[in-house]
Every structure is written in structure tokens, then in C-alpha cells.
Amino acid sequence: MATGIPSFSISTLEQMYIDSCKRHDVLPNTEILSGFFKAEVKKSCNELCSLEIILDHLEDIDVPPLLDVCATIETSEIEAVDVRNGPSCTLKGECALSLMRTFNQKLRVVDLQDSPFGKDFLRELAQRGLECQTLNLRFSHFRKLNMAGKFMQIHTLNLDFSTSLTSFREDCFACMPNLVCLSMCDTRVANLWTTISALSKLSCLVELRFQKWLCCNGSASPSASSGGNLDRPDVVLPISCTDIGEQLTDIDEETYLNLGTDEVFGIFFSFNNRAINQPAHSMMKDTSDDSEVDFSSNWREFDYTDMLANVSSGWNRQVNLQNEVSSGASRNPKEESLPGLFERHIADVPLKYIPQHASPICFEKHYREYMIASLPHLKVLDNLPVRKIDRESAAVTFSQYFEYLPYNRKHKESVVSILHKREIKENRSHLQSKNQKLSYSYGNSPYFYTRSLCAAKVGSAASPFLHSLSVSGCDLGDGSRSFRPRQFEYHPSLSSLMVFGTLDGEVVVVNHENGKVVRYVPSPGAMNSVLGLCWLKKYPSKLIAGSDNGSLKLYDIEHLPPRVTSMYLGAGSITFDDFDQLTSVHINSTDELFLASGYSKNVALYDINCGRRIQVFTDMHREHINVVKFSNHSPSIFATSSFDHDVKLWDLRLKPIRPCYTNSSSRGNVMVCFSTDDHYLLASAVDNEVRQLLAVDGRLHLSFDIEPTGSSQNYTRSYYMNGRDYIISGSCDEHVVRVCCAQTGRRLRDISLEGKGFGTSMYVQSLRGDPFRDFNLSILAAHLRPNSKYEIVKVNLLASCDNARGYPKSQGACHSNSMGG
Template sequence: MLSWKIVTMYLNSCRKHDVEPNSAVLSWFSQAKIQSSQNEKCSITISLDQLKDADILPLKDVLMSSDSSHIDAVDLFLEFHSDLGKECVVDLMHGINAKLRVVDLQDLSLGKEFLRDLCQGGLACQVLNLRSIHIQKLNMIGSFLRLHTLNLDFCTSLASLRKDCFSGMPNLMRLSMCETRISNLLTITGALSRLPSLVELRFQSCLCCKETGSCPGLQGQQKLQTESQEKDESLVSECNKVLRNASIALKNFVTHHPSPICFEKHYRDYIISSLLGLEVLDNFPVRMMERELAKMTSAKYYEYLPYKRQHKESVVSVLNKREMGTSGVHFQKPFKPKQLYPHRNGQNFFLRSLCAAKLGSSTWPLLHPLSNFNHTFKPENKKLRPRQFEYHPSNQSLMVFGTLDGEVVVTNHENGKMVGYIPCIGAMSSVLGLCWLNKSPSKLVAGSDNGSLKLLDINNMSPEVADSCCSSIGATFDDFEQLTSLHVNSTDDQLLASGYSKGIALYDIGSGRRLQLFSNLHREPINVAKFAHHSPYMFATSSFDNDVKMWDLRQSLGQPCYTASSSRGNVMACFSPDDHYLLVSAVDNEVKQLLVADGRLHMSFEIASTGSSHNYTRSYYMNGGDYIISGSCDEDVVRICCAQTGKRLRDVYLEDESGNSIFVQSLRGDPFRHFNMSILATATRPSSKWEIIKVNLLASRDSGGEHCYGQCFQPSCCLGG
């Protein structure tokens, strides 16, 4: 039985620290005494809003004393508002950590340092409630070995989870993250898969449910379904009936406070198929038949690993098999030599196996902003502001970017050194068009939105901003007003320019002379005109009139080879590396792949639309053309999809150093490195700057210690590629 000794100890400690006894603390100890006298489990509930800073030391002295051994559990609550200093709260929790059972810190303004200490230091509590806490990136890598319930509801700044944030929670069974900013379905599910005991999860809630368990209102219906299923599970009709009833119940099940992840297509199916031990999702139970259906749906729309690999392999295992001359790689379907990935024992096969192994172990890709390099700064510490960029077609270390101020910069993106700089190719203009020549690797064409077109030679460029001049400029082309894009053909003799007009211009690259102006090729402005990779005569135009047209310079341009239409305005089109396909991107994530030969639809990529008529989408092929990347100017995500099946492989979400979303303006696949790309991103704040971010899907962000950041504004986001 708990004696009055503990109360006496508290009073003595108050005198020792020259503190007035707190009546609330005395009442907590009295309640503990009553529990002890009734042979109940002896616990104490501490309300932080009834404490002052001065109360912490006496209270901690008592609870840490050996005479308080009868109190085996302490619950820490914040009911209304607390004026306690953060240091006092930390001191109290650390002092009584071994006895903590429930810690409820909802709505408490904790600060970054407090949260960092909490997440990295860990707690011994069983229930942790951090509702409405201001936290942007969850990184709970400390020891939470006893934790079985974690509540992060209404943490409206929480947007991402770090790779190992749940590594110290082997017994976590219940997790709630309603009304957060969590949106990355594939990455978040990868983090949750590290929780071996997770059985209840929710990103949205039933209105009547405060906890994560199954809604009580569904229990009667569940019982009927279970009885029906148990009568004869072998009958297909009964199984279909169970599925139909469950589907109807789910559609009628109204949820509230959803996080953005809930609006991802096939959200529930993907999570259920990925988290095999999950029993309840969003207060709705996961039935056996639903799980089987979810597996089929996920396999239809998502790719677990690239190149149809179904099981993760280590890099060492792949290399060993290569040395032994074996493959041992699992495919979803029996292999067919004429299908997508031939030659199981060839060099390409093992290269793809190596990529699959690396990507499978790198859920969080490595992101590296080019602004980390000193070359992005001009005199007086003014930063260069990229507006367009292109990889070099034959030198894997070079990249050129044009700026909002009309500058052209050639950089070695591997070591951060500036190779060449041109101060301005057109007065008061932004560079919207860049294209390297194919057979003259030192030359490129740059065009700005004021119509200026220049042929530049990097051999004549100065690597220093202060020493730069215009001596590197070769031919000067006739102006093309309101230019948005340009492209050089495969033989380097002709150049196409398009702009905010219904026609295009054809130039002779050697002389800079405009050969011909083709008017009224479309009913609305032509955003992009692109030559094929292997034919110097074939090119495609994409227009806001919803049409994409294929043209042949050997024929009269009075009539296109064919016309293909989208349901919305086309932002761009580009050829696959082998010129077999044309990748077309229309406003608001309408992305499809056409057959170059006749314009027939080959593949439609089912990317969810946002409903915005200003969400300009751009898509490109990655190295080799097996996968495409797609991003839109109103979204902070780049999606990677298989070019042959349309299945989603990965999503890459972008944010600045403060955890704020940044949005995709343009992107390119690295032509030399598998599953590498660069993204031109910007934020919405007018004072922000543009940023080029390199992305490596085969390396881990956490192991490399790199993070993406950069903020920028977004004028003319519909223009160019």
C-alpha cells in the first residue's frame, strides 16, 4: 500500500527548492494512494497545464526516488494550454522516462530543438500523441521500443518521412496521420513496411472513430459477410458476393480529414498489397478477399522494380551471378525473347539487373541542387537563375543552362566547375531554347523570348563571369519573335524555331539565314517543334489547339503526315531514342505515347489530373527509352513510368531546405546514366529563385547526406520544353 511517505517526500522537496507545493500535484498523489488501496495498478496522471516551471524539480525528485516504486506508470497530458518552458518538459520526460506510459503533447508549441531531441533520443512510453504539432519531416530514429500507438493527426506541416524514421519502433501497432501533407504513396509505403507489428493505419478517419481500429458501425455487416464466406468459401458466387458487399460498404463509408495521399489513384489497393500484416486501414477492416483483389490491382498499375524484376536482389548477388554466367532473375511472367527486355545472359540484361538491385535498395533517391556549386553566383553574390537546360549529347559531364536574365552558362555538373559563360544573348530576355549540335560537340544554339537566336562555341567562352564577352558567338540568326523552343536536326544543317504563334521557321545553321517561314500549321500557338533523332527531315509539332502533327520536309507542309489529338492543349512532344514512339504531354497530366509511323495510340499513362487548366505537363524519356519521367508546373512530384506497360515505378517529391514544396518547370533524363535526371524546379513565392536539381534514383539520399532545396517564382511556365 502506498503510504503518506511519498507526499511527505514531495513537501520536503518543495522546501528544499524553495517552491510552494502545488495542490494539483498533491491530488495526483492522493489518487495514486486510492488506486493502491484498491489493489489497482498504481499510476499517476500528470497534467502539464497545471504545472509551472518551478514545480518540475520537486515532482521529478519524488518520481525518481526509490520510495515511489509503487507508481509503475506515469501518463503525461496536455489538456488545454501550458506555459511550461520546453527545457522543463524535456527535463521531466527524461527524468521519468522509464515509467512513462502515455505521452500526450497535442497542440504544444515544441520548437525544432525539442522535436529533434525527442525524435532522436526516443522515449519509453507506450502511447505517443503528437497531434497538431508543427513538424515538417518525421525522423524518429531514436529508441521507441515499447511504443505501440503513435498519433500524428493534424500535423498540417508534416510532408515527408525519412528512410529510417520507424527503425526504432518494432512494436508499433497503430499509426494515425490524418490531415497531414503526406502525399508520396510509394515512398511512404516503403517506410511503413519497416514496421513489422503494424496492424492499424489511417490517413483519413471515420467521423465517429477517435482510434485507429475498425469502425463499430461496421461490425454487424462484417459478421454477416464472415458467416456468408464461411458457409462455402470454395464457391465463386459466394466470393463474388463477399467482394461486392465489401465494395459497396467501402463506397458508402464516409471518411474525414484526409491527407493528400488518400487522393492517389489506387491508394487503398497499393497500401494493402504492400503491408501484408495490416488489418484495418482508415477505420475500415481489410478482408482476405479485398487483399487478393488489391494485389491484382497493384500489379496492374504499379511496378515493384524496373525491368519486370519481382524480387529485390543485392548488388553483390547480381555481380556474383554475372561472374558465374547465370541470371536467376524472377519475372512477373514467363520470359519471351521478343518482348521488352531480351538477352537474359547479355550485357544489357546484367546492367538492368544491376539497376534494379540499386533502385530497390534506394527508396529515397539522392537529390543534389546545382546551387551547391560556386559557379551559380555572379559578382556581388548575385545568383544565376536557370530557366532552361540541356545535357550535352556526347560529353557526360557537361550541361548548359540559360537564365531568366538572358545568360548562357556551360557547366561541368559532375565537379561544379564553370566551363563557359555568355553574359546576355538578348537584351532583357529569358533563354527559353537551347540545343547542342550533334556533330560539332563544342557548339550549341540558344534562343531567348525576345526572338534572338545565336550559335555559340564553348571553345571560345570564358570560364569566368568577370572575363566573359561575346567572342564565342558564331552565326546570328534572323529573329523569331516570341520564341518558346528550338531544335537542330540530326545532320546539324537545319534548325526549327517555334513560339507563341501558329507557325514555325526553318533556318540554315551554317549561315544563320531563315530558309522558310511556315504559317498556320495549327489553329493555336505551337509550343514545341522537335526533329526526329535519326531523320533530318521528320519533325513533330505540338500545339495548344489539342493537336500533335507529324511533318516531312521532303513534302509540302500544306498537309501533315498525320494529326493526333489530345483532350487538352499540348505542351510538348518528343521522340523516343529509337524514333519508334512519340511522347505527347498535354495540360494537367494527360500523357500518352504514339506510334511515330502512323500516330496511333500505343500507351496512355494514367496520371491523375488536378483540375487546373494551368498545370502544364512535360514528359521525357530516360536513358535508353525504357522509362519516362513526367512533371507538371503546379505539382511537386516527378513520376517515373514504364514506357511499355505504363506502370508507375517511382515518384520523386521535391521540397526546399525549409520543407516547402517546389514545383516542376522542366526536366530531362541524363543521356549517359540510367535512372538519373535533372529537374528545373521553382516555388510560388515571388522572391524565390529557380533551381536545377540532379536526381539519382540508384543512390540513397540518406546515405549520401544530400537534400533537395531551392525556391523560385514561375512566370511563363507554359512556354518551351
């Protein structure tokens, strides 16, 4: 109203409600009447006059009379309305939403913890929004958060224990300009880049939590050090981010009494049981086909015993963060912000902390530093205040380990500006002094404009576009069928072609741009897996295929019919002598020779022109040789990687009795390959030990700082992307592909293989960079669960995933993860 004076008293509202019940022929709900009475008492005591509505106490027939009154609450003595949910709510979701929306801006707290409402309710809530200030959605079933509706008043959002939540749409928080506090403890959020891309839209965000650091200095019960507002949805925080910022600027960390080890572990186990038992009353048997909401499971596959191991191992790994330490002080590289015990000193009083309810993102290396450096307005992270020294240290760590944009660009350049410069043929020479050399990234390089465009696009697409390669268009005579890829290779000169070999011994040449099969070769006999594939370079219609049963064949796709039947298996192919238990084949740069390796210490050399094996080099390693690779330009130089921890370089001209050099890793080597210019060797050992060597003498050039998982079965494979500037690395125990700069070792981006169709138990079997498209790659991905197949996932880092759909579900079988490249 114009005067700002309420026109309806609480007693008037109560009478209006009773009259409305009579019109609807419904008895007044005693809990509603009690709510009006409690609001009257609060008013008389000069407290905030709030009306509390418990959805458990309502039935569908109680809603229409209440709706008649809600419209007048806006101009009544009621100052705020709180809506809470309980475990025994029988109200329909649409009734609950319509009721909450009629309160408009008087709606203060909405507590929907462990909501019994279905996927339609969550979708409607996310898409249309709500005018509340505090929203509690703990134990909700969002898979990919997309809060596209209007949440203009909200300043506190709690998504703790939403164990289906894995990621966000890039603009999912754009509709929350006043959000100050956000909590996502014990979710499945894991990707730093996509998370920051979404959170960067929150200009007022001051408090963020993916875990709770609990102080355990002798206290009978642990307590959060600060920022505890997110645990209490009834606490209303100031809407103004300036006010909350002033409150949090000078937060001190409290001291607590010691907590015994048994009690510490008890915290985790009690939470573990709680989370496991939670679905008994909250999980619905709803196999949602919507990619944003998931009711299929309420418990994620995350091993809390691993967390406990980190805590116990971290017991003796204490991080001392003195207030007096300058930002330039040296740091122990092992003392990172991993979830585990750490120690801070406040006024010379040591405070020890342990993590609780950590989301997977907290286990990412340099997680805390990355968050602090990327969110400049953040004042509290995981219950710990962000101090000036923390921000200075985070800036140093970020610049040391993370690549902000491709080719070291600190600022995105306008695509229109780049195209304009290219149109007028402008270069950067006038910006350089006479004595200043042009940088590697700029200068007169023919790739300058391409790289500039890529930098701009990658910088604006934090969530890359992923889609599964769907193969069709081949009449196999037995109706439609699905393939089970086990190895694949891009064509070296035809940008649209790719070949993949299957677990069933088939060889399929496919146009990966449209998914059409170009040539199909069935398995020649007994069940086998194709582990080795390599195209000839001078004869682009020919390729070598090797299977784990030892068979080796050369195929000429120009002389093969679209569908090869058993009676034509010999047409357009040459058979070589078998190499038992084969895992790898590779052709030299002149297309004259190829090598084969496998589960042995030997390597076989074959003459392609003669169609026969020339020689077998024996005992080249102490254990089996997983991969052998020729160099890209020297036809006699090749490298081998073995599980004996060694990578060796050989020269056929020296009759490889002894290697040119040997370089050793701390674990077994899974993979080795040359850079496109043969300047470097990229060696990948078990569990993310990735190193770049100088090809000329084997000296270590760069060690990539990728966090190990501790698994001896985590087979890692790494390749160069298009060119030698960036590498891609993935492992068979992880669902992440990492993109790193090959010159600095800094991480540019992580690509997470998660989504509705793929499920949650993904891992990387193999991967390749697209040789014709910058920042494009393909990943051979597989599921951990039984009876699921491998599939090829194409990734475009220059496009946004918001246009992608969920991946189709798969059926099939899993095989060994250590074989081949």
C-alpha cells in the same frame, strides 16, 4: 524486485515528496498531492492505479523534488504514470523531458498535443526516445519525421494535424518494433513510395490512418466506423500485436443514421476554421534552420474547397463493394479510392461514408489499394477494416498500375551476386528451355547486368537523393551572382556538361558534376528569357540558343572566352533571322538544319551551314505550336505539338504542306519527343494527359494513367529517361515527378520536391533524363510564391536522400509556365 512485490506504498511516496520539497525549500505542489490521492482512490476501487501529472500545473521549481521521488515509483504501488500537456504550460522543455524519462517503463500515456515546447524539445524527444506506450503529438511541428531514439514500448502514435509534416526518413520507425496504431490525419504527407518505405519497418502495424471515413447514414452526428482508439490517447492498447490483431480481425462496420449535406459540409468548415485558428496559441515565431523540425508555419497550403468539390462530385459516384464479389470481378476504372463519398454493403445494409481531415496522400490514385497491398499485416486503414476481398482487389490493382522494381523484377537480386556472375561471365541461358525465348529484361542483352544493378539499387532506395545544382567559379567582374535558369539541356556526348539559359537572357555552360561554370554569355540586349536550347551532335562544342524576343544564335564554346563581355559578344557566334515569340528550337540528326516554333501557327526552317532561314511553313496548326522536335535518326522527320490538341508528324522531303498523320488529345499539347530509337512519340497534354504513340503511323500505343488535377493551367512535360524503358513526367501545378514504365504504363516511383529550403509551394517547370547515367535526371523547379527563382535539382534514384541536405532558399521572379519544353 525479485519477489515482484512493490516496496513503496502511495502514502510513502507522498511523504517522500513532501520531505523532498522541504530539502529543496519548495512548497509542495497541491496538484501533485491531489494526484497521489486520486491514485490511492483508484487502488481502493480495484482500478488501474495510475498517477496523472498535468504539466500545466507545474513550474520549473516543482520538478527537482518530484524527480527525487520518480526513481522509487518503479518499485511502488503506482502501476502507470500519465503525463498530459495543456495550453497554458510554462514548464521548460528540458524539465518536462527529464521528468518523463525518470518514470521509465511505468510511463504509460504522454499527451503533448499542441505542445508549447520549441524545436529543441522535439529534436531531443525524437533523437533520444521515450519509454511510453501511447504518444500524442497532434499539432506538432515536425517537417521530416526522424524518430531515431528508443521507443521500444510505444504501441500508439498520434501525429494528427501536424501540418508541417511532409515525409519520413526511411528508418524513422525502426526504433518502434511494437507500434500497432499510427494516425497522421491532416498532415502534408503525399508520397506513396517514401511513406511505405518507412511504414514497412513496422512489423506489428495493424491500424493506420491518414484520414477518417465517417459513416453518415442518417445519424445525428457522424461516427467513425472502427479503430477509434487513436482519437483517445488515454486508451491503452495491448502491447502485443497478436492481441490487437485478434481484436481487429472480425471488426464489423456499424450502421448510422443519415447526415444531411449541409451538416456534412459543416464538418469540413468547422475543421477548416479550427486549423486556421490553431496557430494563435501554438505557433512560435521561430525560423528553424533544422530540416527535421519546422516552426515557420502551422498551416499548409491545401485547399479544402477542392476536397469539398471531390465530396460533392463523389455524391453520385458510389463504390459498391459487395462481400460476394470475387477478386477477379471487373471494376469501373473511375471507381477508385479517391476521397469522396462511397458506399459499402454489409449484410445487405448500405453504408455511406465521407472523408474528414484527409492528408494529401489520400488523393493519390489507388492510394487505398497501394497501402493494403504494401502492408500485409494491416487490418484497419482510415477507420475501415481491411477485408479479404479488399486485399485481393488491392493485389490486382497494384500489379496493374505499379511497377514493383525496374524491368519487372519481382525480387531484388544481390549486388554481390550480380557482380560475381558478371566476373565469371555467367548468363541465364541454362535456365531456359530450348523452346523458350529469352525475356526482354534478361537474355544476352549488353544492358543485363547494368539493369540488374539498377533494379537492386532503386528497389532499396525509396527516397532518392536530391540536391540543387550550385553554380560557382565564374569571375563575372561584379562579384558573386546567382543565375535564374529557365531552360536547360544535357550535352549529348560529354557527360559532365550542361547548358542552361536564364530568365535574363544569359547562356551558361556548366560542369554539373562540380558546379563550375565553363562558359558564360551575357544577355545581348533587352531583357529576355532563353526558352530554346539545343546542342549539335557532330560538333559537340556548338549549340543553338533562342530567346522569347525572337533572337537566335549559334555559339561555339571552344572559341568563347570563359567570360564573354559586351565587346566580345560577336566572337564565336552566328546570328540567325529572328523568330518572333519563340518557344522551341531543335536540330536534326545531321547537324545541317534546325527548326523554330513559338506563339504562332508557323514553323521556320534554318540552314546551319549557311547561317540563314530557308523557309517558313505556315498554318501548320490551328493554334500556336509550343514544341517542335526532329527525330533522332531521320534528318527530315519532325513532330509538332500544339495547343489545338493535335500532335503531327511531318517529312521535309514531302514539302510539309500536309502532315504524315495527326493524333489528337482531349487537351492542348504542351510537349512531344521521340524515343531514343524513334519507335515511339511521347505526347504530353495539359493536366497529366500523357500518351505514347507509334511513330510509324501515330496509333496509340500506351496511355499513362496519371491523375488529373482539374486545372487548365497544369502544363505537363514528359521525357524519356536514359533509353526508352522509362519516362519521367511533371507538371507546373504539382511538386511531383512521376517515373513510369514505358512498356506497361505502371508507375515505378514518385519524386516529391519538398524540403526545408525549397519550402512547400514547388512545381515542375521542366525536366530531363541524364543521357549517361541510369535513373538520374534533373528538374527545373520553381516556387509559386512571388520573388522566387527557378533552380535545377539533380535527382539520383539509385542513392538515398538521407545523405542530402536541405536546399538553399531562393529569390527571383516567376514567368509563364506554358512556354517551351
